[in-house]
Amino acid sequence: MKMTDNPLIIAANQLNKTVAGFKVLAREYYFDVILSVHFCPECGGRIVMTGSSECRCECGNVFDPTLAFQKSTCCERRLRRKTLHYVCSDCGNVVPSLFLFNERLFDKAYFREMAGKSRARAARQKQEMGRILAESRSDVLLLTDEPRLKSITGLLEDLDDFIGTPAPEPDFLRLDSDSVFRMADYRTHILHVVGDDCLMFSDIGPLVDDLRRDRVWRFITLIFMQNDREVMLTQYGNDFLVEAAR
Ligand SMILES: [Zn+2]
Numbered sequence: 001m002k003m004t005d006n007p008l009i010i011a012a013n014q015l016n017k018t019v020a021g022f023k024v025l026a027r028e029y030y031f032d033v034i035l036s037v038h039f040c041p042e043c044g045g046r047i048v049m050t051g052s053s054e055c056r057c058e059c060g061n062v063f064d065p066t067l068a069f070q071k072s073t074c075c076e077r078r079l080r081r082k083t084l085h086y087v088c089s090d091c092g093n094v095v096p097s098l099f100l101f102n103e104r105l106f107d108k109a110y111f112r113e114m115a116g117k118s119r120a121r122a123a124r125q126k127q128e129m130g131r132i133l134a135e136s137r138s139d140v141l142l143l144t145d146e147p148r149l150k151s152i153t154g155l156l157e158d159l160d161d162f163i164g165t166p167a168p169e170p171d172f173l174r175l176d177s178d179s180v181f182r183m184a185d186y187r188t189h190i191l192h193v194v195g196d197d198c199l200m201f202s203d204i205g206p207l208v209d210d211l212r213r214d215r216v217w218r219f220i221t222l223i224f225m226q227n228d229r230e231v232m233l234t235q236y237g238n239d240f241l242v243e244a245a246r
Pocket residue numbers: 040041042043044045057058059060061
């Protein structure tokens with residue numbers, strides 16, 4: 001019997017779907033309640049959520065409700081928006097936004113700018129290196145962009161595991177489709193979620209239930225996609241930004 005025919009697995013999948021549906025409803029309900037007491041600062045009209053801490057009024061006014069409505073609990077001051085969170089504008093304490101429901105603040109403009117700067121810097125370094133090499137007529141290969149895989153927690157170990165994994169079993173021995181790496185599926189998935197925009201590696205949803213394996217497969221696919229100039233990857237601490245290459 002295949003794993004996917006197991007009644008318990010079928011029931012568990014059904015439960016997952018129900019929970020996901022419930023989360024959507026809970027989010028809608030939460031914002032219905034919270035937006036019922038807030039109105040457009042421009043015209044006093046009703047507002048709807050249109051993104052992560054972003055809302056829109058019928059009058060066309062699009063704004064950040066956390067900045068417009070929320071005060072810090074520490075100093076009762078307006079909040080200031082940082083790249084991935086909000087802080088009290090007086091003392092700098094981190095303040096969780098009331099207008100994010102199980103979501104992350106993600107400043108696309110900031111990451112685009114940072115990624116652009118980082119690419120410009122890399123291009124300058126490469127040019128400079130080319131100049132130095134030409135001057136010294138050296139044929140030594142110097143790597144200026146050293147990969148920093150170590151800074152992504154656990155990824156090296158996962159990659160080691162992956163390399164040490166025995167070759168996939170023949171079809172008739174396979175338990176479920178989760179045990180086979182299908183790069184084409186990952187590529188389609190990544191192209192779909194990234195679109196012509198950008199997002200963080202950690203925000204790309206998994207394709208298989210084994211999250212460790214999924215992370216490795218996602219990562220390997222991205223490396224190939226970067227090589228094919230389909231995406232651009234820029235590292236930020238222990239995560240990296242995935243941008244559509246245009
Ligand atoms: Zn308005």
